[in-house]
Amino acid sequence: MxxxxxxxxxxxxxxxxxxxxxxxxxxxxxxxxxxxxxxxxxxxxxxxxxxxxxxxxxxxxxxxxxxxxxxxxxxxxxxxxxxxxxxxxxxxxxxxxxxxxxxxxxxxxxxxxxxxxxxxxxxxxxxxxxxxxxxTPLIKLIQAPGWEGLMRVLTMPGIRHLETTTLRALSSRGGPLRKYTRDLHEAATIVESWRDRHTRFAVRHLVRAVIDWRGxxxxxxxxxxxxxxxxxxxxxxxxxxxxxxxxxxxxxxxxxxxxxxxxxxxxxxxxxxxxxxxxxxxxxxxxxxxxxxxxxxxxxxxxxxxxxxxxxxxxxxxxx
CATH class of the missing domain: 3.40.50.1820 (Alpha/Beta hydrolase fold, catalytic domain)
Structure with a gap:
């Protein structure tokens, strides 16, 4: 160490x-x-x-x-x-x-x-x-053709900032939709990490090892x-x-x-x-x-x- x-x-x-x-x-x-x-x-x-x-x-x-x-x-x-x-x-x-x-x-x-x-x-x-x-189907989509290209676009600085700001704002809202928005703050953190292509590479290979289209x-x-x-x-x-x-x-x-x-x-x-x-x-x-x-x-x-x-x-x- x-x-x-x-x-x-x-x-x-x-x-x-x-x-x-x-x-x-x-x-x-x-x-x-x-x-x-x-x-x-x-x-x-x-x-x-x-x-x-x-x-x-x-x-x-x-x-x-x-x-x-x-x-x-x-x-x-x-x-x-x-x-x-x-x-x-x-x-x-x-x-x-x-x-x-x-x-x-x-x-x-x-x-x-x-x-x-x-x-x-x-x-x-x-x-x-x-x-x-x-x-969740969102994890299954990581294997889909074109996911890498889509993530390159969605994690560009301006777009990424808009996405993460929106996700974090939604995560703090209460009301009847709270059960669906509660974890969006963590989703925003994940989106931030995906700006690194090496991270996207590792996550995609990991998903392929444990998940297919059936689950x-x-x-x-x-x-x-x-x-x-x-x-x-x-x-x-x-x-x-x-x-x-x-x-x-x-x-x-x-x-x-x-x-x-x-x-x-x-x-x-x-x-x-x-x-x-x-x-x-x-x-x-x-x-x-x-x-x-x-x-x-x-x-x-x-x-x-x-x-x-x-x-x-x-x-x-x-x-x-």
Whole structure:
């Protein structure tokens, strides 16, 4: 890490396999790894990091192709991202973490837990991909022919400023349309990031790896039984317009030992809409669950059997 990256909360950099990765590391205590969603970056967690850092070591990276991390021609699959997180944690001297993943980052979190169960203590999914096929058509359009050319036009300085100003103004409006406009401030931030052609390149390759015209390709349903021995929690915003909140109900069938919380008056970013409540939910989850202990023999038996050894009952904690 660079010598000037010493203050807690400052962005730090480390080079992994020749590619520079940006991250924030702050606080002390048990380690939380916070993984952002598609086209976002570590700043999506800005409202909860100061709260969590009072009790935990918080690591919030910019995934490859996002934020201040490099945006090369590279592996933008879930497995590639999981490997990158393992390597980052290894360099930082951290063996075990509670992984928290938002949206696409939820898919990365699930993949990390699957590939590296010996390093995963718990898993929290926030408005996560991988729990159903539906996703907003706006993300599907990223694959469409002509998207790159259209984005070059829409992110030109004058046009971009008009777009982002309008989106942010709409996001602050109340009334009956609030459920549809709530997340437009984050959409404006994404539009700002797309002025960089390297970012657009990375996002398009990422989308192609996990989504097709029918919706999400990657699902945890075929491997959900492996979560039987790992504490798991799910948090969703009731007004999510990106990934339907009904996907949270699939958890009962996929991982019946998981807790599920649906937050009212919240969209696709519940950790930004209700940072204190989100931090409380995460702290309660960590404090009330024993960390997963990897047992190779048990893991092998579950893989051979293809089902969980001892399914438990869903614990639902709907705060609505």
């Amino acid at each position: 660079p010598k000037d990256a010493t203050a807690p909360g400052d962005v730090q950099f480390v080079t992994v396999h020749g590619k520079r990765r940006a991250f924030v590391k702050t606080g002390s205590g048990p380690v939380l790894l916070l993984l952002h969603g598609l086209a976002c970056d570590r700043t999506t967690w800005d409202r909860v990091i100061p709260i969590l850092a009072k009790k935990y070591t918080v690591i919030a990276p910019d995934l490859l192709g996002h934020g201040l991390s490099d945006k090369p021609r590279a592996d933008y699959t879930l497995g590639g991202y999981a490997n990158g997180m393992r390597d980052l944690l290894t360099i930082l001297g951290i063996d075990k973490v509670t992984v928290v993943g938002h949206s696409f980052g939820g898919g990365v979190a699930m993949q990390f837990a699957y590939q590296f169960p010996e390093r995963t203590q718990r898993l929290m999914l926030v408005s996560s991909g991988g729990l159903g096929s539906e996703v 999400q390709i990657v699902t945890m349903s075929d491997r959900a039984y492996l979560s039987e021995s790992m504490p798991m929690a799910v948090v969703w915003g009731r007004d999510d317009q990106v990934i339907p909140v009904r996907h949270s109900s699939n958890v009962a069938a996929l991982a019946p030992n998981a807790s599920v919380t649906v937050l009212p008056d919240s969209g696709h970013f519940p950790h930004r809409d209700h940072p204190e409540e989100f931090a409380r939910l995460l702290d309660t989850f960590v404090s009330s669950s024993a960390p997963s202990v990897y047992n190779r023999a048990k893991f092998r038996r579950m893989l051979r059997r293809g089902t969980a050894e001892a399914p438990t009952t869903l614990v639902s904690a709907d705060t609505a």
